[in-house]
Amino acid sequence: MNRDKIKSVLLDAAMTAGKHMLSRISARAGFSEKTEISIVTETDKECEKIILDKILGAFPDHSILSEESDAIEGSHHRWIIDPIDGTTNFAHTFPASCVSIAYEEEGAVMMGAIYEPFRDEMFFAAKGAGSFLNGKRIFVSETKSLSHSLMATGFPYDRKERIDDYLAMIKTVLLLTHDIRRVGAAALDMCYVACGRFDGYWEANIEAWDKAAGMLIVTEAGGQVSDYSGNPMTLKGRQNVATNGLIHEELLKAIEPYRHVGINALK
Template structure:
C-alpha cells in the first residue's frame, strides 16, 4: 500500500470538505443547531461534511470500514478503518469562532498509519503517514525543542458535559499554570494535537475523548517527533479516552502533574 499516495488523496478530500464548511459558516443560522446530548451540539454542516468524507473515502480505499462521529457509516473493515470527525470544534463553529477543522485518520488494525487535520480558516493542512514525516501544507514540521515544562505552553480541553471531576481538574490546571508559560483551551482536540506537532504548543492533555477526536492528529504528532501516551502510562490513547501529547522533552513532567489529579480522581 502506498501510504504517501493515500495521504495526498486524503488531503484533497479534506480540503474539499473544509471549503464546504467554511462557506456554510459565513452565513450559518444558529437556529439549525441540534443537541445530541447536554452541550453536545451538531448541525446539518457536520452531517453533510461527514457524508462527503465517507463518499470520497469509499472511492479512495473501498475495502476500508468507518468509525464516524455522526454515524453516517458504521461498517467496520477487517483490517482498515477510517476514523472521521467531520467538524472538530462544532461549538466554536456554531458561535462563529474560527477554530475548527476536519480530522481523519486511517487505522491499519489498531495503528493509525495516515492522518490529516485541515483547518479551513487558516488554510493549513496538517498531514502525516507512517515513517513519512509530518507536514503543514508542503512544509515539513517538527515539535518544539523546549527542554522543560517551565519553558512550555500547554493546551487542554475543558469538560463540557461530565462535571464529576471538576475540582480535581481545576487543581491540575492550577499546577500547570504555576509550572509553565500558561494554559490554552482552543476547543478542538485535533487543532491542539497538530499545534503540538508544529511547535506552537509543547504539550496537550485531555480526558473523555473519542477516537475521532484524536486519530487524525495523533500520527501527525508522532511523525513530527513527539510522544503520546495515556495519563499515567503508555497504552491505547486513540480508544483509551485520555491522552497526553508532547514534544517528548516535557512528557514525564506532564505525566507527573496529571497523575496528581488522576490519582485523586480514581480514589
C-alpha cells in the same frame, strides 16, 4: 494497498469537507439561535457525506468509524473520521474548527490529515515519513522545561460531574508553566504541539476520531504521546498527553495526583 492513492483521497476529502465547512460558517450571519443549531448539525452531516463519498467511492470495501454515523466494519483497512472537530467553536463562529481523518491498517494508524480551513492549514503525517504543514516538514518545539512551556488542554463533556478535579488539575499545571490555552478542538491542539506552537497538551475523555490523526502527526514530528501514567496513548484510552517529549515526564509528574480523572468514564 496503493499508498499514493490513499494519501490523495485522504487529503482531498479533508480539504473538500473543510472548504464546505468554511462556506457554511460564512453564510450564518443573522440566523436565529434555533436556526444556528440546525446549521451546525446539518453541516456536520454534510461534511461527513463529502468525506464518505470520496473514501467509499475509491475504497468501497473499507471500514469506517465516524462521529456522526454508525460504524462500517469488516475490513482491516479503516478510516477514522471527525467531520468537524470543534463544533462548539463552529456554532459560535469562532475560527478554530477542523476536519480530522486517519487511515488505519491492521489496527495501526498509517496516515492522518487534519485540515483547518480558516488558516488554510493542512497537517499531514504518514507513519515513518514525518509530519507536514502545507507540504513543509514540521517538528515539535525544543522547550526543555515545563516552566517555559505553553500548554493546551480541554474541558471534557463530563466536566459538570468532575469540575473540581479538572479545575484543580488545571491550577496545578498553570502554576508550573508559562501559560495554558484552551482552543476547543483536540485535533488542533495536537497539530499545534506537532508544529511547535504548543509545547504540550493533555485532556481526558476524547474519542478515537478526535485523536487518531493527531497522535500520528505528533509522533511523526518528533513528539511523544501517552496516557497520564506514561503508557502508550490508544484510540480507546480516556487519558491523553502529547508533548515535545522534552517536558513529558515533568508534565506527567504534575498531573500524577489526577490519574483517576477520566478512568471512570470508560465507554
